[in-house]
């Protein structure tokens with residue numbers, strides 16, 4: 207029996223995410239919460255789908271929604287409009303996410319995973335972690351900021367570019383096959399954070415692209431993919447459908463680990479998935495913090511949160527450890543080192559914004 211809760215379920219992301227979760231064979235109970243009074247209707251609508259899970263939902267009694275949850279996903283919060291940065295969402299979304307985190311802390315068990323989609327991820331995960339620390343409920347193995355959309359975009363854009371080059375017979379790649387868009391951590395990984403230049407794409411397979419200009423354009427497309435959608439939606443929201451897919455994909459990987467007893471269900475995907483996590487307590491976390499000091503040549507740097515692939519525990523779905531192979535086994539190019547430096551400078555400020563918010567709003 208696996209129960210998944212979506213908080214913010216009636217929104218642009220919440221609805222398609224809930225639909226995808228209703229289709230997952232690993233979910234037995236889907237519980238939806240949103241302040242919008244359509245939530246009960248949305249859950250009834252989903253509950254008519256003849257997959258083997260049950261769906262319920264409400265805009266009240268969050269205690270009952272959260273009871274016995276294995277995974278809680280927060281998508282509640284306002285999205286961007288053109289001209290806004292993700293940081294402009296902080297004031298409103300920090301309050302929403304802090305309050306929902308308090309409910310999670312009150313009503314969830316000591317091993318319920320908490321996945322945060324709401325923006326700005328870079329600052330809101332510190333809000334969540336600091337809130338849970340105040341409640342005495344913090345476990346860094348359970349809290350994951352969802353940066354999965356960056357990796358989904360990276361794989362899509364890289365495959366598009368390689369296929370385009372192949373049709374133009376550009377580059378040294380001699381391969382008759384179309385490049386497919388499936389995740390492949392041996393080709394590209396995205397680390398750092400989730401906004402603009404904190405998004406750091408690393409080209410792991412350095413033989414795929416040789417042209418520096420092309421690499422720069424690809425990096426820019428990945429870093430500012432969100433802005434492209436915000437602009438195209440013209441004031442009516444940001445990415446919702448691709449985010450719902452990314453959130454579902456990530457959640458489903460955790461669900462597969464929880465269902466590890468079912469041999470067939472496990473690890474169709476052997477990749478370790480990135481998310482934005484609190485480093486100091488996690489195995490390899492301190493090592494990564496030191497590595498970031500070395501890469502940025504800044505011995506004073508103290509980065510406590512970073513997006514990096516994690517290895518999940520194959521029984522509980524908790525984070526087991528951080529997978530550093532994309533940094534250790536991959537020779538970072540001078541440009542990649544510079545991107546990490548720029549990202550760490552911005553992340554330092556973003557993390558402080560989240561931590562300061564809880565210092566100044568410590569009432570639970």
Ligand SMILES: NC(=O)c1ccc[n+]([C@@H]2O[C@H](COP(=O)([O-])OP(=O)(O)OC[C@H]3O[C@@H](n4cnc5c(N)ncnc54)[C@H](O)[C@@H]3O)[C@@H](O)[C@H]2O)c1
Nearest residue numbers: 214216217218219240241282283284285323324325355449
């Ligand atoms: N992590 C990522 O990669 C990523 C990608 C896309 C969007 N986002 C972020 O996700 C968030 C949601 O985006 P959206 O497009 O779904 O927005 P939306 O406005 O369509 O939906 C947000 C939902 O949250 C609900 N809500 C507000 N306050 C609430 C509360 N206190 N409790 C429960 N529900 C509450 C609203 O009623 C609404 O239904 C935004 O902050 C957006 O920036 C993150």
Ligand SMILES: O=C(O)C[C@H](O)C(=O)O
Nearest residue numbers: 286325431432433444445
């Ligand atoms: O760009 C946004 O504001 C939404 C999201 O973070 C995205 O990357 O699409």
